[in-house]
Amino acid sequence: WSNLPAGHLLPPHLVRSSPVLLEKSYGKLSRHNQCHFMLKHLQDGDQISVHMPPDIAGHWVSDSCEVRSGPEFLTRSYHFYSNHTFQALQFYYRDNHCTEPIYSLLVQGSVHPRQASWVVRGGTEADYQLSRVHLISHNPSVAKELQEKLEQSCDLQKHMEPGLSYELLADDFEHSGRDCSRGLDFSMQELRLLRMEKRHRHGDPTLEAEELFLGDVHTERAQRRLHRPSGYQPPLQSVKTYDDSCVTCQIISAADLHNPPVLPSQNDRPLRLYGNWVSSRCEVRPGVLFLTRHFAFHEDGNVWEGHYYHFSDPVCRRPTFSISARGHFSQGVPSTTVMGGTEFTFTVTHMKVTPMDMATTSLLNVFSGNECGKQGSWRLGVQQDVTFTSGCAALGIRLPHTEYELFRMGRDSAGHSLLFNGQRPTNGSSPNQPHKRATSYQPPLIRCMSSQKGATTTSHKPDSLCHSLVSGLA
Template structure:
């Protein structure tokens, strides 16, 4: 009972972000931990090397609360659920006021501006987040929202929306600014910004990272992460962020190769950025793809991913490594999944996207810390592998038990996916797959298919011929999407419940 109480308490404290209350420090690498996780022979494997590099490559400094004063811009054409295509240019000032520009487009390459929003207000960073470890909670107050449309077609479409939502009768003309909302005016009760599903809830969660390239503090880069936007547009104004959007780049430190950063930084309310047009790249999934950074998901979840698609068949494997910290230093558990997928067809809902159907048929799980092993051993019967058999670092096949109830996974499992191919500023191939629903559900029906994307993966090996068994590359752990309900999302409530029961005895 004491061990259970101890491990449960540790997990609760970790998930709440207590460790982030320590003074800011440079996060150092722990290669021995990852070396053991990957297996000895994986040192020569390019994909595993790239994942390992996330831990002991560029070093990261995180200051809490963050000093966000400065000019921050998008480094690519971003996609929000709906879909919406946009770029962002945010100024934060030393007196806690801000001026944000959101540029919206008709196309997925951000070459055809539709309209721009200018948002002014104030934001005050507060305490370390209890929801997302490594994040800082903040309070914000809006003072004004302006709208400028950039074409007659855009003005007409906006006119219809605003007439329906707030009774706006004034004619919208391209190139002229209109006040959608203002604090302290006689029209403040009429919120026309609501008609655009507009929200700045993203300012409630902040994280700023300084990346020291090649370990040299003199060549640092700064990135600002703001809270995620709810995947259901109607829920945006009620959503409390529990993850992040793609990071914004500091205008002072962005890499010279980031053409988008430069274009967005020079734009204004009346002159939106127009990004260079690119040829649509053919969607070839074949090969290996890995995470470029430690990723954050709603529900206190940090992870890295590795997908494998085989050239001679429609077989896929997905390798997922889960961690307890926002820089992916401390592994908690990992999952291996294998299955098949359908050939994709162009999406009619999301420009540039391709629709796929994925099925999971086999799965293995490995607990990577004692707390996770203890939790898995609590589940009785045939709900998750062999009862009471879970050991630290030992992989177990859960296919015979049709998945793992502890992780909310049942087999076989089918998901309806969205993919697209892109490239970074260096011309390297990137693979995007569908954003997971904010409410934690799975896209297990066609109408639940995503209309936005997760952080991209980067190609590490061009192709794979034939199919290998799960786990051949040492201790691989895979999962396609994060649509399955996870340990942190569900078992943390069990842990807290056990704690409450214990203290009430």
């Protein structure tokens, strides 16, 4: 439900044909609804500029405690140099707020940006070579755990001690086929896909922030070393341009291998799901999907609504189709697998589809009988209910559909509420069984309306962020 599968059935060369005006893709209420205003705000192409191939030279850091599938909690600090060499620091933690470092990796090598990606539009493919990987543990129990893992993957001669650096990979190891980093499921395949964005803060061209997106990490640890990225991780922030309010950026930028960053201690935020949430950027998904999302959670009956706006381009300006889904969700329980996460179960019972370009319209009209709505009835820009045909086979969706979800709440550096839900499996499958529940997260949604019990989607109270964005667009 959180990222309904679609888009991969459309030939890339067809998605350019006759798109519907963007305003129509957000429905008739867009002028009266702060959430729609916020989504429309993402279409302002002047806000973002992308250079290809990207000049990634510089120092880049995480702006939060990141979560990888497993789960793994980490922060990153990467230096890229003008001679194409790099030095990457990865700091791993025991907790979801990155306050208890357990071990750190220092990775050295070279990376060469190449041509525009054929897999992910807007990205740049790159080649990389590793020359050194060093490991240091930060307490005795972790050193013992690492020792056991590494002994299984290579003939580790030295007894590991906390505070000492150990070389897991070096040039001579590569030549002899010896690589001790395999025991940690370590990979730098993320360097095979790059994208750098320059973003103007608050529409002011003098307040420019640079973000570096590196390739996604496979949700199955055993597949990481062979995975060719088809999406991105959370962006790294340029040390030259990050906002002064990003305390996390400041702490991570000053860290080194022997002195890992320790982020400020905090409590898990209580999960207040009710209300409205929207994407804060154009999102990329494996399978060459670009989309924005709008969720509404209602207290009465635990009803949810999801609106998914799909596009053919990486800045979400050319709509291809939209999906509106509705159903029920369970009360959440704390996750015993992912610290700080809450488990939910979501069911999709109703769905409507709107084709936004001629390619999608033609595709939907090809399906016969009860495959997807009324046969041959699809029209450009006209929404149709597909609940009575049990979903839409053309878009790979069958109803009713149940998924097992993971949620957590957070705040950005400006104090705005964020909502994270489970990352989709890299292999494109659905988390339709409890053991398939995600252990990491998608890009966050930002709150755009507070909940009112019994209120409809369009009568909620906007929070301060909605007011600031609407004022900027008025």
